[in-house]
Amino acid sequence: MSKLRLGIVGSGMIAGVIANAVRQVESIELVAVASRRPISAKAFAEEHGIDQVFDTWQEMLASSVIDAIYVATPTASKEEIAIYGAQNKKHLLVDKPFASFESLENIIKAAKANAVSFMDATHFTHNPRTKTLNNLMQEEIGAPQAVRTSFFFPFMDRNNIRFNIEKEPTGAVGDMTWYSMRAIAEYLKPTVPVKTVSGGIVRDEETNAVIRGSGVLVFEDGKSSTFDFGYNAGTCLMDLDVLGHEGVFSMSDFVLDWKNGFAFDNQEHVIGFTKRTGMQLPKEHKYIEADSSFPQSVYMMKNFADLTANAKSKENVQAQHLALLTQQLLDKYWEAVA
Template sequence: MPDIRFGIVGSGMIAGVTAKAIDQATGARAVAVSSKHFDRAKKFASEHKIAKVFKSWQQLVEARDIDAVYVATPTICREEICLAALKNGNHLISEKPFLNGLSAHRIANQAQSRGLAFMDATHFTHHPRTKQVIKQQQKSIGDVQRIYSAFLFPFVERDNIRFNPKLEPTGAIADIGWYNMRAIVEFLRPAGTIQSIAGAVKRDQETGAVISGTGMIEFSSAQTSTFDFGYDAGVCDMDLNILGDNGLIQLNDFVLDWKDSFVFGNPNYSADFTLRQGMATPREFEHFAVDTQKSQVVYMIEHFCHMATTEDIELRNAAAARAIHTQELLDHYCSSVGVTLETSNF
């Protein structure tokens, strides 16, 4: 089967991470890039051995020799590009977040109506460990009742778009709070609707951007999630605690694994997790190591290529549903802390 030919919209840091993953993935090839900064796009193309450089995303999504488009632009302009890519018959993988839940629905509906794949670019979802943790949940700890997640790291660069509310209207909430919400979708899998939600956020005094927050969500199924996120902790914290009827599963790198992620990359480490039950002391904790041969970003690209070539409609629908559910949880949290979501022009 021929490679899926990718066009990349955007030339920033995360676009570079994904371009590298496309190059390393089986069944994928990056063939074009576009950016509003043409010089950056040319440099990006040279670095990643990409043949075609377009001056606009409109030219890229209309190109006939592209099978899929990866969108890595600021949130505020993402929907227009996603819809145009789908309209022109391209499968779609997009950075997150989306403008709001309605925007995510519009993109998913467009993909479904045209028989195309749509996936959000959440890396840890595709890590083999995630699947193994879910299996261990079912085997060892029973029904999951609550989870706690934290994603915090030191980052204060006010010239970055994360500190520009015009481009990223919800700041850290949707940038890294997305992963707290995705942990709910992947591991808690709430059986009920939101019963109550509360939280608090902190804004940067100079830019007004949301830079950190905390929260709690209670579902009608009596399941709960508490979470923290932000740029201002002075440390990288990626803890995840999954509590069930019969025990606890813990990870301390659930977003960017210590072993293979683009941030850390320590090949001598392993991707692991810990199981605790009853009154076990530390020497009695069970430790599980998950073998990985590739980074979770590469796994993501390969899973997307499979989704683009399969006729398994349920697989595609499930991917879209996870993106929508994650975004809708973010919307509810934003509303609870008084952060106004912009509306789309569509």
């Protein structure tokens, strides 16, 4: 079976994470890179052993040397690149977030029209723990009724693109709240419209970029989610609670697991989550193991390669649904607070 030939558009930190993940997946090979800064693309290629460097992403996407692309560019340019890729019959893996629900719809429509696969690059979706938690939820804690998340990363570098409101207009909302919205999609699985949404954001005084915020989403059936996010808490927080009717599932690393997340390397840690019920003391809480041997980015790349085998598969439909629901919820929050 031939390998999926991948080209990367972008040469930043997250592109490097994917390049490292590809090396651990037998069904994919990384063969090309293009970046808005050719010097960066050449350095990236040398670092990761990539044979071909293109001067522009247009040339790479139009070429016959790749079958699929990973788009790791600023949000403002993703739609144009992804649609051009689809029109050139390239499967699409696109980093989050998207400019809007409409923009994401346009990308998915282009993928369908050209019979190529689409998936957004949300890593924790592919962590085996996510499937384990969902499989055990009904039996262990009952049907979910609320999700609480808190995602902070200590990052106040004003020279970073996250603080450029032209390229990343939603700032920490798109960068961080995407994961809170994906947690809603993954674990709460709403099937009815949002009834109310509220919250607030804090902007950086120098750049006007969004650096912190919080919010509440309530659905028409009473299910709800509360969330906090940002760059300025001075520490990393990745807390998640899924509230059932008979208990709670909790974890402190829902975005990047402590064992293999690209920001961490703690091989002694056993990936999993905690179950709390009744009036238990902390020592009585049950830790449910859901350990895995590889980084979640590796599982994501393997799943993406599998996805490209059939662009009309139920797995493709599910990937599109998760992306659209996540962006839809994100847009509703942004409209309420911007």
